[in-house]
Amino acid sequence: MNTHHPLHLLLNPSSIAIVGANNNPMKMGTMHALSILKDGFAGTLYPVHPREKEVLGLVAYPSVEKLPVVPDLAILVVPSSEIINLVEEFGKRGTRRIIIITAGFRETGDKGKAEEERLKETAARYGIRFLGPNCMGVINTSISLNTTVMTLNMKEGRLGMVSQSGTYISQTLSYLAKRGIRFSKAISVGNSTDISLTDALEYLGDDEATTAIALYIEGIAEPKHFLEVAKRIVPKKPIVAQYVGGSIAGARASQSHTGALAASDHLYDGLFKQAGIIRVYSVEDLYGHGWMLASQPRLKGNRVAVLTNSGGPGSSMAHTCEKQGFIIPEFSPHLRKKIEPLVPPHAPCGNPVDITFSMDVEVLSRKIPEIVMESGEVDAVVLHGTMRSGFIKAIYPHIVDMLNGISLESILDMVRIDFSASASLPKKYGIPMAISSFFDFEDDFTTAYHAHDVPVYDSPEKAAIALASLLRYREILQRVENKNDVFLTEKRQFAESLLITAKQQGQTVLDEFHSKRIIASYGLPIADEVLVYGEDELQRAIETIGFPLVLKACSHTIPHKTGKGLIFLNVNSTAECLTAFRNIQTNAGQKVPVLASRMIKGEREFMVGFLRHELFGGVVLFGIGGIFAETINDVTFRLAPLSISDARYMIEDIKHAALLQSVRNLPHVDVNALANIIAVVSSIGVNHPHIQEIDINPIIIEGASPVIVDALIVLK
């Protein structure tokens, strides 16, 4: 635990002052105060109120100055116009942590933005670190602290949550309680004027009570820093994130909400992959997968047992598990023999195991899972059909007449089961388990699973998909185990001079030849080529390179050559060569140098790029190249600088990654050479601040080897 982190004191105060609470239970400030008062926080709460003598049964103080102690934390729920003065007063009083619930700053326009700046300066002057404005505050279940407006109703948990929407740590509290999902800490960061989402992530990374972290993100202000922090955390604990943004109306809604920075979904996707963050697309999965990751043991392999009391859910779980990358191994004869006596004749017991409808809940809930976990034949269990009180309640109206007035409660009392025998299996065997139940939290099996941190989902597919988040994390850990040092080559002076000269001459782009010279100076493979200024130099080019040739106009004034008669492919004779040269001059409408290159033939084309993004900084791109690049649009992004292992993952990450394999008589692509191109391009971008963009397309695979065929460098 990092006790020096600004959030440490904010989440663990002994005393809290609240400004904005009164005795009207429907006022927001009061609701925040009530949560602190009623949910078990053992510290002291000091209401500040200009007129009331008593607030919620506590002595109220007329001003900050009059407070009997220096509170560790202040919570402000007053109109935005009063905030800065209050920060000033708390600053003078000596308080160093503040939660500003109040909205009405940056998100309201220019005036609010200026106010927010002034707020930041004021706090900084006093060394105050604050959360918000425009947030819901925090939850720390280990000290029963809840500063939101809703009832906590949650014991100590293991999922750390950081949210850019206050709703997801308040409106959802009863939703979470029903599902047995429990936070360790939850932090609503609001406008992140001071303490940011990344700060909160960093804190949870060091927090022993937190075993997995869930992030709700509408935009990250400092992606590079976020990446560094996340990369440090992921080897220790999993991070799952939902990113909402990158769409037109989404940006409209989101910017108007927290004023967060939205960017292309592609970029965030790349950021998450590079960081090893598991991405989800709904808040249900954010919680549900987060809880799976927080509560279950690490997965040791990809073999899953599918156990059910009904064919439909069993088939669906099996189908979904396989789609998610699990294998469902057929059980050994030895294991089958142990299960067979427990199930009806003809019931499938080779995995999936379907005990069919049965009143003997012990068999499905404990006996079979335990036999299966003991066997060593699987690494995880997904189980559908445990039920007791939910089932009995459902059929009670039908049987009540036959029971001579026995109450539902008495029946439930009669059927006693040691639920914990099933619920404690994951911990006992170190094997994760996911439960699917159509009775969800209305069944006492569910209650027991919740108490033992075993996640329960309300449909079979959902249980299987949530379980697969453990598989995703396993894949991530295997990746980060590889050497992952950032790749940076020495800066080449030749390249830097070339760029500076072009810049000084007022060029906005380098021509193809000079773009490639820079790339070649870093040792990347370029097709042999000669820049030809006049017809007399053509013969030398032919001798140097040989046929077939490609001839292209080469000038920084013509960055895009396609479709203008400026490119001649497959030139096979001196005569053709001359004709092509002359045609280029004519079509260009000016005297233009011609780049004569060896014609590279290959069936597979890729592209690599670099661009300097306003928000993300240097960004590297890899994808399918060639003339269909934009149509196919199969690209992946990472932040520069990256590691060789990042570059390799980019190559595996595109949808058409199978094209790299040996196909028909084409060899497997030299992936090391391709990864090297990506890493070096990233380094070139980082080394030379004059570069705005590097666009290498296509890289043609000749035999197994990537060769750079066209390139363009755009200056900043």
Added chain:
Amino acid sequence: MNTHHPLHLLLNPSSIAIVGANNNPMKMGTMHALSILKDGFAGTLYPVHPREKEVLGLVAYPSVEKLPVVPDLAILVVPSSEIINLVEEFGKRGTRRIIIITAGFRETGDKGKAEEERLKETAARYGIRFLGPNCMGVINTSISLNTTVMTLNMKEGRLGMVSQSGTYISQTLSYLAKRGIRFSKAISVGNSTDISLTDALEYLGDDEATTAIALYIEGIAEPKHFLEVAKRIVPKKPIVAQYVGGSIAGARASQSHTGALAASDHLYDGLFKQAGIIRVYSVEDLYGHGWMLASQPRLKGNRVAVLTNSGGPGSSMAHTCEKQGFIIPEFSPHLRKKIEPLVPPHAPCGNPVDITFSMDVEVLSRKIPEIVMESGEVDAVVLHGTMRSGFIKAIYPHIVDMLNGISLESILDMVRIDFSASASLPKKYGIPMAISSFFDFEDDFTTAYHAHDVPVYDSPEKAAIALASLLRYREILQRVENKNDVFLTEKRQFAESLLITAKQQGQTVLDEFHSKRIIASYGLPIADEVLVYGEDELQRAIETIGFPLVLKACSHTIPHKTGKGLIFLNVNSTAECLTAFRNIQTNAGQKVPVLASRMIKGEREFMVGFLRHELFGGVVLFGIGGIFAETINDVTFRLAPLSISDARYMIEDIKHAALLQSVRNLPHVDVNALANIIAVVSSIGVNHPHIQEIDINPIIIEGASPVIVDALIVLK
């Protein structure tokens, strides 16, 4: 309503006999009987029991013969060994509909399979139509008939359900009740020995009480018939289906369960698309999307309003709606002006509308939705944040002390709202609405929405995705409005003779030349070509076709030529031509005819295929062709014969459909010509029963026109 359909009487009996019920409430037979007795069925139930005089308070009859009336329906829940005798007895007594709950037939192996055959014959002898065996029976909410083992707890509804898993119409009944999802009819088909899934689908298609149909499928025994039936229904009402199968363990689980026929996921996907069925991947979506489709008005366009009391859910709904194909139009100034007075200053009201946290539930639940629906600016509404009792319950523990002992119930009584004002909006305006609520069924808004058939989902993304099922149905209806007659050309005698001759000569495949002759006889575009038997014929080929040429070995003994030195591309001179011819002879190791074809150049390659599938019959394939066809694996299937509109949809349906568009200087592909190839290939397959498989790959796009470059016909 089709009163002649075998399911009509089965679902609407006046009298039911049940065999297998006794007075033990935990026995399956008793549970089935209890459902009939207790859930409101107004007809008469006659227990048959050899020993008991009374069962569940009813007179029990010792045998079928002794029944006082001829029951319309019999339900059998006895050991499988007794089933056939009972069917016989009911047959003699005059009963013509039976539900066989009992399992233990086909799914247990060969002996069970034979028994099932005998069962079928026995029933047929008496004109009995039966459901099952190995099923849960039926639900008909319009007469409160429930033959499953679980309590119905469901008023009359509109979703028709057919399931190959009994669980999905029984174990899930309380799950459905909580979510306000109500069946019109539900039919568990079990082994489908007599009445099949398709029969049930057909019945629901004609059933006025059913406005949408949900299918849980593990395998369809008669895909062609299913397609015909579904195609007739879809223009009248939407069908949504989950298919679970096509995976290794899925098949293992599923076959052992209902013994259903599983096949490639690709084939079922094609079947659903051809039929206009909306596919889902979880039972949650099967119900949730089914209920949206059953309960909401048809969508008239793709403009959606996103209304919320919280930024997070608002952003997520907007993001998800856009991903699903909705647009979120910015409201007109006129409309904004109407909303502005209702929301706090600075609150976004241009769509999304975010009223932020507010106690005035009328604004979010009724006023704004009504203004928006009235405006004509949107076609659908998605709404998050309505809450009353759920919210009050959640904060009650915090405020109870301040309320001088006022009970929760009294508070709830004090805050009276006309919930139906919001819940009746979709019907009033004919505009669909989806609700997202974290309080789900614990809120009285939810109760009201349920009562008015407005679907409520427990997360914002789920509401948005469910709403999009209406968009999917709209797209389907637009497609089926097009002329959709099956395309079949006249059978060509030339082709038939060629096939018969080859067959008689014991060939298993046709060589490329003859395969193409058959295809060409149907008018499809083949590259000019000449079959050359000796060197002396080469010159004639050159004169006929011109350079560049392609030379390929052509023999039915060498169906696969790649990588064996049997193909020479881009042959540009007579000398090269002769060398190629000789090399082919050498590499083939035999004297072999050579096919000399015009070299077709083009950047885009597709493939079309036909195959005769054991289960699906004639199946047509379209996808990306060329040497990477298998690597890219972008294909779509349909059943033959198909329509031109089916063929066009196949072309749009592949993932790389954008390749058909104009890219750089390549023109838009002639889609009519490509669709014609698909339709004609389908027709060739249908016309000639000797064909097992047609494999056309590649079809190269030359300019805009598809040209068939290679083809192979495999004989049956």
